[in-house]
Amino acid sequence: MNKLESKQVNFYYGSSHALKDINLAIEANTVTALIGPSGCGKSTYLRLFNRMNDLISDTRLTGEVIIDGVNIYKKGINVDNLRKMTGMVFQKPNPFPKSIFENVAYGLRVNGITDKKFIEERVETTIKQVVLWDEVKDKLKKSAFELSGGQQQRLCIARAMAIQPSVILMDEPTSALDPISTSKVEELIHELKTKYTIVIVTHNMQQAARVSDHTAFFYLGELVEYGVTKQIFTNPNVERTQNYITGRFG
Amino acid sequence: MNHFESELEGLKKDFIKMWELVALQLKSSLNALASMDHEKAQQIIITEMEVNDLDLKISKNCENIIALYNPVAVDLRFVLALIKINTYLEKVGDIASKISKFVIKSGDPFYNDLINKTQTLAMFEEACDLLYDVMEAFKTNDAQKARDIFKRDEFINEINKTAFISIINSIKENPDNIEKYLKVIALNRRVEKAGDMSKLIAEEIIFYIEAKVIRHRGK
Amino acid sequence: MAIDENKITRSKKRNQSIAFCVFAVIGFLIVAILVTVLSFIVIKGIGVINWDFITKMPEDGMTKGGIYPAIIGTLCLVGGSMIFAFPIGVMAAICMNEYVKDGILKKIIKQMTNNLSGVPSIVFGLFGMALFVNKLGFGDSILAGSLTLGLLALPVVIRTTEEALKAVDDTFRHASLGLGATTWQTTRNVVLPIAFPNIITGLILSVGRVSGETAPILFTVAAYFLPKLPTSIFDQAMALPYHLYVLSTSGTNIEESRPIAYGTALVLIIIVLLTNILANILRKYFSKKVKMN
Numbered sequence: 075m076n077k078l079e080s081k082q083v084n085f086y087y088g089s090s091h092a093l094k095d096i097n098l099a100i101e102a103n104t105v106t107a108l109i110g111p112s113g114c115g116k117s118t119y120l121r122l123f124n125r126m127n128d129l130i131s132d133t134r135l136t137g138e139v140i141i142d143g144v145n146i147y148k149k150g151i152n153v154d155n156l157r158k159m160t161g162m163v164f165q166k167p168n169p170f171p172k173s174i175f176e177n178v179a180y181g182l183r184v185n186g187i188t189d190k191k192f193i194e195e196r197v198e199t200t201i202k203q204v205v206l207w208d209e210v211k212d213k214l215k216k217s218a219f220e221l222s223g224g225q226q227q228r229l230c231i232a233r234a235m236a237i238q239p240s241v242i243l244m245d246e247p248t249s250a251l252d253p254i255s256t257s258k259v260e261e262l263i264h265e266l267k268t269k270y271t272i273v274i275v276t277h278n279m280q281q282a283a284r285v286s287d288h289t290a291f292f293y294l295g296e297l298v299e300y301g302v303t304k305q306i307f308t309n310p311n312v313e314r315t316q317n318y319i320t321g322r323f324g
Numbered sequence: 325m326n327h328f329e330s331e332l333e334g335l336k337k338d339f340i341k342m343w344e345l346v347a348l349q350l351k352s353s354l355n356a357l358a359s360m361d362h363e364k365a366q367q368i369i370i371t372e373m374e375v376n377d378l379d380l381k382i383s384k385n386c387e388n389i390i391a392l393y394n395p396v397a398v399d400l401r402f403v404l405a406l407i408k409i410n411t412y413l414e415k416v417g418d419i420a421s422k423i424s425k426f427v428i429k430s431g432d433p434f435y436n437d438l439i440n441k442t443q444t445l446a447m448f449e450e451a452c453d454l455l456y457d458v459m460e461a462f463k464t465n466d467a468q469k470a471r472d473i474f475k476r477d478e479f480i481n482e483i484n485k486t487a488f489i490s491i492i493n494s495i496k497e498n499p500d501n502i503e504k505y506l507k508v509i510a511l512n513r514r515v516e517k518a519g520d521m522s523k524l525i526a527e528e529i530i531f532y533i534e535a536k537v538i539r540h541r542g543k
Numbered sequence: 544m545a546i547d548e549n550k551i552t553r554s555k556k557r558n559q560s561i562a563f564c565v566f567a568v569i570g571f572l573i574v575a576i577l578v579t580v581l582s583f584i585v586i587k588g589i590g591v592i593n594w595d596f597i598t599k600m601p602e603d604g605m606t607k608g609g610i611y612p613a614i615i616g617t618l619c620l621v622g623g624s625m626i627f628a629f630p631i632g633v634m635a636a637i638c639m640n641e642y643v644k645d646g647i648l649k650k651i652i653k654q655m656t657n658n659l660s661g662v663p664s665i666v667f668g669l670f671g672m673a674l675f676v677n678k679l680g681f682g683d684s685i686l687a688g689s690l691t692l693g694l695l696a697l698p699v700v701i702r703t704t705e706e707a708l709k710a711v712d713d714t715f716r717h718a719s720l721g722l723g724a725t726t727w728q729t730t731r732n733v734v735l736p737i738a739f740p741n742i743i744t745g746l747i748l749s750v751g752r753v754s755g756e757t758a759p760i761l762f763t764v765a766a767y768f769l770p771k772l773p774t775s776i777f778d779q780a781m782a783l784p785y786h787l788y789v790l791s792t793s794g795t796n797i798e799e800s801r802p803i804a805y806g807t808a809l810v811l812i813i814i815v816l817l818t819n820i821l822a823n824i825l826r827k828y829f830s831k832k833v834k835m836n
Contacts, residue, residue: 124721131644158723164714171736180732181722230718237722257326264327283392284328307391 075143077102077271078123078241083137085118085127092118094295096137100288102240105263105272107282107303110292111323116275119292120243123273124160125153141241158185160241161234161270166250167226169218169233174201174210177218177229181237196236204232204262224255231262235270242266244274248281260285279319283307291315328393332402335385339406340463342378346413347455349375349420350518354448356427360436365424375417382410398532405532409462412521412528416455419518426511434501438494438508442487447480448515454480454522461526467533473526480519487512584812588805596806600770608770610807615772616685616780617814620764621754623689623776624696629746631693632700639701640708641716641730660698665758667695672762686776688764695759696749703745707738740829747822751815757784783811 078100085093093115100106108116121127122139125146138145146156158181169177176183178197187193197214201207206228210221218229227247234242244263248256263272263285276282282289283303290300291314299306299315310316317323325333349368356364386407389395395403439445454476461469488509495505527539599609643649671691681687711734719729735742765785773780790804791797 126717126721129717129720131646154723154725157721160721162718162721164718166712166714168712168714168718170715170719170733172732180719181724184719184722184724184728184732233718234721261326280394283394304388304392308387 075102076100076140077142078273079138079140080119080122081138081140083119083122083135083139085115085122086134087118087130088132092295093122096297098290098297098300100271100273102271103267103269104287105267105274105285106288106290107286108273108275108290108292109277109279109282110298110318112277114292115295116290116292117245120245120273120275123241123243124157124162126162128153158237159239160243161231161237161239163227163231163234163242163244163247165246167223167230169221169226169229172218173215174218174221174229175214178232178236180233185237200232200236201229203235203266204228205258205265206232222255224251224258227251227255227259228262231259231266235266239270241271241273244272246275246277249277256281291318293318328395328399331389331393332395332399335382335389335403335406338378338382338385339410340459342375342382342410343413343459343462345371345375345378346417346420347452347459349417350455351452353420353423353427354445354452356424357439357448358445360427360430362428365427368424369421372417372421375414379410379414379417383407386410398535401532401535405528409525409528412525416518416521419514419521423511423514426507430507432504434504435508438491438505439511442490442508442512443483444487444508444512444515447483447487447512447519450476450480450483451515451519451522454519458522458525458529462529465533467530470526470529470533473522477519477523480516484512484516581812584805584808587802588807588809591802591806592809596803597810601768601803602770607803610781610783610786610803610810612769612772613781613783613786613807614810616765616782617754617784617811619685619773619780620688620692620760620782621750623685624692624753625746625750627690627693628696628700628749632697633704633742635697636701636704636708637730637735640705641726641734656698656701660702663758664695664756665761667691668759668762670694671759676763682777683762683764683766683779684777685764685773685780688760688780688782689776691759691763692753692756695756696753699749699752700746703748704738704742707741707745708734710741711737740826743829744822744826747818747825751818751822754814754818755784755811757788760785783807783814787811 076099078098080096080098083093083096084091096119108120110116118127122135123141123146127133127135135147139147141156141159144151170180172180175197178200179193182193182196198207201210206225209225210229213220218226221229227250231242231247248259251259260281263274266272267287274282274285286303288301289303289306291298291306291310291312293314299310299312301311305311306315307319310319349371352364352368355361356368386403389403390400393399454473457476458470458473460466461473491505491509491512495502524539531537596609597614598611600611601613602608639649639652643652668691671687671694675681675687675690676683679687681690715733715737716729719733720726724732760782764780764782766779766781768789769779769781787804787807790800790807
């Protein structure tokens with residue numbers, strides 16, 4: 075069954091039509107990259123899945139956005155609970171002004187978990203999952219700001235994973251990182267996809283090629299092409315996609 | 325091992341599978357030729373399909389790796405070398421199946437005598453060994469071993485040349501069988517070609533390991 | 544046509560030096576004015592400042608003695624006004640910035656706050672007198688004065704707090720909300736700690752502003768001459784700015800009390816200066832702390 079799906083999705087910021095009739099289905103345990111020039115709607119599309127667009131005033135949505143077969147925009151959906159199903163990672167590493175430990179524990183605490191032992195165990199396994207444990211195990215009580223940018227970003231991924239979502243949404247997760255940190259995060263994405271469904275927005279086409287199984291190319295709010303990454307990058311069906319990925323655009 | 329390395333590793337695995345298959349094809353065609361065994365020859369023609377499939381698969385994978393991972397330096401040379409070696413191997417596979425076709429068509433003891441006389445089998449054996457040895461050089465990234473191939477290919481060329489002259493002389497003595505003689509010349513040339521392929525492969529291995537281009541440079 | 548590189552370089556240099564001169568003159572002027580005012584007051588006032596001056600009651604129709612009750616009165620008023628303005632102001636700012644969505648309502652409230660900060664302080668004084676002193680029956684008291692000063696400080700507190708909250712990157716909020724946190728959990732655990740250094744700075748700057756105000760306390764609390772300390776929040780009290788006003792306009796003997804007036808002014812300036820320095824120190828301390836823990 076498809077993990078994520080959107081049917082006839084239209085999205086408006088005020089009067090501007092940001093997403094036009096987007097139909098897309100994403101399988102579980104795959105990495106899907108959303109590519110396209112700035113302002114093409116790829117970030118907006120990503121944010122539909124944890125209803126982050128709700129926070130912006132004067133927006134409107136038609137169509138269905140579906141996670142695990144449930145339309146998450148239907149009436150009676152608890153948004154706080156919904157957001158627990160998805161973890162989000164942002165462009166710039168943004169750890170909270172707390173200790174390394176507390177950053178990862180945050181999601182558990184705000185959801186009312188108080189069992190100290192449980193929290194400790196979960197924090198440890200999660201930090202190990204993002205391959206950060208050896209680097210931070212001796213300074214869990216120190217501020218998260220003491221870590222390097224790349225470490226901070228992996229910590230933020232751990233923070234998102236601690237509440238065990240099934241979907242991880244990444245909005246240009248490596249655009250502020252150096253190449254070494256970038257490749258570490260990319261490696262992590264490969265490992266995580268066995269457990270999570272990952273959707274990643276990226277400006278870096280090579281990154282999309284390297285990390286994703288499927289690629290969706292957005293342009294001016296339209297989904298131009300969606301397909302297996304290998305095919306998109308060797309022989310795209312649509313000429314506009316080819317022009318974009320080869321850099322012959324506009 | 326990171327994701328890209330494991331992709332390369334997978335490619336290499338497929339590739340060695342293809343190589344072993346082709347080497348086996350060549351070896352079997354040698355055996356088929358030595359014993360003029362039609363059944364064995366038939367088998368080789370059938371497995372040729374498998375080689376062709378692997379060839380397509382490896383070409384596609386090489387294309388994907390270049391498109392998706394933008395390999396550089398040694399990785400780039402590795403993939404580029406693979407693409408070329410793949411073509412050479414496919415040709416070796418063709419040679420094996422063509423020799424097999426020769427075996428099937430020819431039921432004449434005349435050929436046996438001529439083949440023995442021109443040392444075709446000795447040449448053929450050396451060509452098989454070359455293919456195995458150059459595969460070993462590839463597996464172990466051994467440039468020196470690859471260099472040794474060049475000398476041994478000379479030996480094959482030498483035999484072929486001698487065989488050619490001796491056949492020409494035979495034709496002069498016995499012009500009635502000219503068609504059969506020409507067929508053996510073609511056979512010998514095919515075997516010699518298989519040896520050449522090993523030499524070309526060796527050049528690619530040296531290119532990939534040492535980043536040196538040695539073709540068109542004499543010896 | 545060849546471009547005369549030297550000419551361009553020369554004209555660039557000339558423009559550069561003109562701009563530099565203009566800014567240097569302006570900068571110098573500002574510093575000069577400040578130094579003149581400060582040194583004038585320091586020179587005139589430093590003579591009367593000693594331990595007795597700040598710890599003794601005024602004597603002989605305010606021509607002798609100290610300004611102790613005025614200092615204490617000012618501290619009480621400032622403290623009182625902050626107890627009133629800080630929680631309300633911060634909460635209002637949180638409400639505006641974290642809860643209310645952009646729209647007409649928010650625009651109106653914002654405009655109101657801006658207007659409020661533009662209202663002359665004497666109007667606050669009148670309003671305080673009408674509401675707190677008369678209507679609510681607090682009389683001329685520290686309570687009425689504090690509330691009036693608090694009203695005056697409110698727009699400043701709201702505005703600085705709002706700026707501090709706005710400076711917190713939205714991704715922090717989204718990250719927290721994305722983990723299933725409520726808006727309040729997000730505000731308390733993530734946004735406020737990050738904004739705290741700036742909020743504290745805004746608060747202390749508004750203290751500086753309030754401690755110098757005369758008009759709002761004129762009708763609500765200030766005693767002309769009261770040589771004793773207040774005992775409850777319903778007492779009248781003296782205050783530094785008003786004391787200064789009295790000394791220089793309507794004292795029993797203006798000429799004789801002139802040095803004391805300068806001394807009072809100096810004390811007031813020192814208090815404002817100290818709060819500003821404190822604000823800086825605290826901001827540095829807390830922003831370091833936010834980063835470190």
